[in-house]
Amino acid sequence: MIQLKNKKALTLLRIAALIVTLTSIYIFAPWQFALYYFYPLPANVQAQTQEAIEQGIDGIIVYIHKQGQQPEYFANGWHNRKHKIPAYPNALFKIGSIRKLYDAAALTKLAAIGRIDIDKTLADYLPSLIGRIENADKITLRMMVKHKSGIPNYTDTDNFDWSITYPDPTR
Template identity: 55%
Template structure:
């Protein structure tokens, strides 16, 4: 092949590659991202149906714990009940923030040690979880244990387990994903074990401690530890694309709260008022972060504090699929809301 023909072939292949790449571009996401910003948050929220969400609740918590609410779509689409600011929502992995604060408080009190091992606290797991005698409490909190994530087991979300024992059984006697503290990997099993450790040390349920030591001092009266503790009519419905059943009755171990309660907790976490003193806050800062997202079937949560505008922005969306499309759209929605707030600010 001559040099001239070779260059021509390369140009043709590059052209074809470009055409193919355009075919696979998620155009709805790109379109949503590049559209001009509306003037108000409510105008953006009103596009929720265009983004593929049945319902959305947004709380903007400003200085002085003053909250503004924005809703669109349905709390329950079957009965055409509009989304409401005070609906309870399953916040999934955002629950880890509460548990990490509880760990910090118990460490400050001397009831837990970050350097003690899983085998020290739960000796029955020695030989059932690899490296149990080397995995420290700190490694569990910071996701550096190497213990497999039970929600990553094959087809887990087709039929989620409802008890901690059932979830733990999915990873017992399985090899570690890596040696303790040699890598980072997000694992829900870590926090299942932390909950079990705190239950044993306290002699009662971890959420009771969270309520007494975190929620009550902050006057957060609309945060609950289980779907069993609430009036089901107060819970926002959750939907999975292609599956008609409302998922709100599924008991999958998530904390439920309102957007306002969550916003006040995130502010207290970031301004330090959830902690008793600087030492306790330093313990927390050494083990976990100050914002979180959550994703389970039917429920997506984004909870963050934005220092430059001194605002906590909470977003709940109640329609999910697991090819990533709905999550990407929720992030586009959230980022556009924050841009509008910063522009107004």
């Protein structure tokens, strides 16, 4: 009798756990994002930029350069929504910290093929920075990619102006 009760209790616990698990998955899982992978891809890059705008991005620029071909630019949305300036291929955007990932990946690839040495200094690669950036002769590329160079964020300075726009060369 005692074993029979334990088996029933174990079965009831398993059923309860299954119900709780399935309910949690149904209620808390981000289904809209999971199902997104089943949607067809946009037909071309311009359609993808439009889709990004529809998902809430203010502006987007895509640069594609295939070996042996002229570069292609795709722009959509706003460069400056407030002033109604549309995005254009050479517009500057605040992209925040995501650029750091690309910089680190590019640096790693160049170091892996022996094109650069991450333990050389900024002055070794860019001698014109001597006197313009303090300690350029001591700051290594490794320090830069680890964000331990001591160079302040120039976009936080009072005289940095994000509102500067550059002419659109395609117009």
